[in-house]
Amino acid sequence: MKTELFVLVAALVCTASKPLSKAAQRNKLLLVSFDGFRWDYDQDVETPHMDQLLQDGVKAKYMTPPMLTMTSPSHFTTITGRWVEDHEVVHNMMFNAKTNQKVPHKQTLTRSEWWDNGVQPLWITAQNQGLKTASFYYPGGGANYSGKAVNRVIVEESGHPDDNETEWRENIDKVMSWFSEEDFHLVTLYYGEPDNVGHAKGPDHPDRKTIVRQIDRTIGYLREAIGHHRLNDSLNVIITSDQGMTTVKKRPQVDEIVLNKYLNLLKLASFEILDYGGFGILTPRPGKEQEVFDALSNVPNLTVYKKDELPESFRLAKSERLPPIVVVADLGFNLNSRFIVYVNKGDHGYHSGEMDMKTIFRAFGPDFRRNFLSEPFDSIHVYPLMCKVLQIKPAPHNGSLSVTEEMLLLHGGGSQRSQLSVALLLSMMLFMFTEL
16 A cells, blocks of 8 residues: 555656746746846845845845946846847947047947947847747847847936836836737836936935835836736846946045046057046057057056956956057046046946946746845856746856756746645645555
8 A cells, every 4th residue: 555655646746846848837037137237235125025035036136247347348248148248348448440430329229330249148148948028128139149139128318317217117018928828938128217316316316216116116016017917936036236336536635637648649549448437448659559558557546457467356357349458547536538527426437346236136936936145246147047047948048047946946947836735745645655
């Protein structure tokens, strides 16, 4: 009798733990990015919905962006799993150091020649394996990759307001309908706040706290919308950002950096982007490389590097697109080439090791553990995690699933429902053998 019961229960356990067909068990994924959300922005503001995410899902203590801590480079690292030196989106501005071409950030969003450098983003990898994907304002989503476009794309236009809460909710409603009515598998959704407020007012301004409260309400609305569209059992959500924000140091507290005081840029440089936060690039005129380097070495509150001597941890030295001279200002010091015209009260672009540059990571859904606090990790590791959740084979990448797989139920080995079924049947088996 015991033998027959054992065979019966063992068969039931195998059935419960057996993976469903790929079409039936593949869950969907929404990646949401709130630009410029520093890792601690929720610590001085009441954020009940973000707090609930820790109870219902996963929170990392913080996440470290790549060098460069800028919107386009960092977002593209997340969606490709590649370091900046590999994907070559080395600045927010599209530029050509030979022709002096410079294209503002939002105008680059549909310029495939800036984004398509041989690295395959997650949208295209997923589509090549039969999934439907969409990009809603996410940097890089509006480009073509080897002639392939994302299935559905909405690109944010220049001048479009980023802080309209009603529109934020409408965007969520659109995305939920894509999942529930059109069977999209992956959607990336981007919001331009709290980055804009951080730049304009500074990270310590009350308006930053106001926009964080708005973000928290939006997360609450997102969770309601997921339930309304009956996606609770099939949609995983990752909420993250590209970098943090720090207060810009200004007169009279400090002397601002004006690089033309230390070298004649017109005479010594053929190309420069030196008025863009804490990170600058420069191409010296032929034969002037050492003179430029020596002059910049004398500038206080700034570190100058020859590209081929950049620290390995920067993951920038192998870039073919990056000019030969790179400068990184100390935290909070903005770069000015010739005149002090910089108006931002907050900025980024500084060393990714600075705590003010760290950002957030939250995740919840059927494949994620609940009430799990993760140790910090680099954003490069989000890509293999997303591939695991989508059950697709990753393209070549620099991340490692071993860094993030503890966030997943049974390390991604099955759904919560199947795990509970196995546990229940094992308990039944133990009970029956005890009774016998």
